[in-house]
Amino acid sequence: MTEQDRIKIHRSDLNIVLNAIAKTEDEITVSHLSDKIGDLYTFEIGHPHNSTIRFEKTADEYGEARSTIMGKQAQSEVPEQSSYVRSFTTSVLDFANKSDLDNFISRYAGRDPSEGHRPVYGILDSNIIRWQLADSLGIEPNNTGLQGSLLVTGVRDELHRYGGPEKIKNPSELVDELHPNYERLFNQFKGQPREQRLGLEYYQHLDNQIYSEEITSEQGDASILEKCEEFKNNSGYDLLFFTNDRNAKEMAHEKNILGHLVEFSDSLPEETSASWGDFGLLLYVHAMLFGIIRLPKVDLYGVWQSGDDDTTGYLLVDCRSRNIKQRIRRDIAVLDTWSNVNG
Template identity: 30%
Template sequence: MLLSRKHILPLLNALYRTGTNRISVSHPATEIGELLEIRLKHPNETSVRLTMDLGDLNEGREEIRRRYGETVHNDLPDADEYVRAVTAGGLVPVANVSEIHEYISRHGYRDLEAGHGPLVLGIDTNIIPWELPRILDLDHKYGTTDDAGRRPTNGYALATGVKEELDWHYKHYETNSLVEAFGPEFERLTNQPAGSNRQGFLGLYAYRALMAGRNVDRVETGTGDESIVSGYLEYQQNSRKKPLLLSNDRGFVERSVDAGLLSQHVSFTPVLPRTVSATWKEIADTLYLLSVIFGALNLPKVTLFGVWNGKSGLGWQHEKLSCQFRSPKLEPLVERQMRVLDAYDDIR
């Protein structure tokens, strides 16, 4: 069965209704094991234990490198990538969220009727997969308004060089080494993006989604920091709009500021809390992202595949997962819950 991202909620509900309140989420490789544990309760307040120790994750990757080689090692996300995924899912906040909001308060919430130039977001390659405008509440369409009804930003200015950097195409043409290391689940990864390229695909389709659904200016640039900053500077000089660039790369931020651009560094936490409280929606978003970057996740009664042989561009665009049930009772219940959710969405 294929599940869209929103249909992970019916899956969680079906697990809850069949008595599975404690959900261990693990990678098939024994060297990696459990990534987190969910204690399903109220949809707006559920406990999640972040059981994966970041040091253990990196040590597990190194053990896999020693036993199975570089290709298998490179298929696994490292600790930093795991942190970014649980941050993008909403389980933990961006480390410097207060600093970012203060910076946006100084430069955003433009009064366009008074003649202020619009503020538009530029997003660097290293953070575009992680949906920061949404999790930081900066989106010009859905961001929380101030007392005067103004949004924090007024659109996006996306560099063509960032898209070019996201166009990674390395795929697994054989999966024998992955199957040996991780188990039979990975037989299905033939001809799908490998390792960090899966993050590249997340970023590429996030870029395309913004282009399709938001107010976006294309900023013509080459690749690399120097060319991207130069392109934004030219854009700023020839437009009433003011770009504000977000990046996890301090060097990029410093180069941008030195050139006369607004730019803000985004930091991810170096240490995860042991337990967090989350909504089912945040848990669903996290499961989607972890399924993609790890390739496959084992849950009680079901395995989620973020990539599989035959996943097409539409599968990426519509944020699909493949779901392999190990319980005959669970699948029909999920199907019914999906129909209810889709019917509700149709009448909203």
């Protein structure tokens, strides 16, 4: 990968890459660079709001392929089967208990405080926030959603602790077992820290919204929920606490906070529908989880050696085709010109 082939692009502009690929392709297969893992899923290019994703492996087939990766470090750079399956709930698959969740949320959504109704905030536990579920749970406000989200610093700090600062210092095992391109992940965060950093990034995204509030707590469910109870009693808000931990749910109920389990499927369907935007978000998440993913004519890097202070929200596009590189650079230039003209 020469410097000229590298294009840094924000996740919100991934449609530029997809459009460039779609000029010559009818579908986009997403693959792991290792032949032992191979093809993961295929996006059949169709209507911008209703295209098809076809899964090339069942969940168990993915898990079996992962088990053939030798070496502790190399295997740790391939997401565990449960994380891989859950990652699709970010944008293209429903929760296992979707109907139950929808019924629960509908009882509290769409309240109008100006008519005397108690406003409602949603809270995401540290075990689910990395899958960026506020929109699908109805936390991001609209006429039918909640009033917003309550963020708790104890959740943020747990993500820091679980992720840790570990970086890839010796990529030779990754090069031997996965692909030579993994040498480019030298001194980048390892797989588990990258997964937790998806949660930290989403926490910051919610914190930047005008419809969120943040309260301070220590780490641990007891402290987090105690501070939530204090907020509820002092603010007049109702709180919905979403978690994948049954004990945390019961603890929330003891604090008079409405807790509900978010349950994930342990399998993948043969196919599902998705918009281009949904697919773009999925690509970003998987580039972070895997470090590198392969598409037709381009590789997407979620982490890479960079002189930039902050690469949060960005991907590095490594173009394996001169024509596609030119298309992407041209369209980015057009977008930049339009943005400058329109302020």
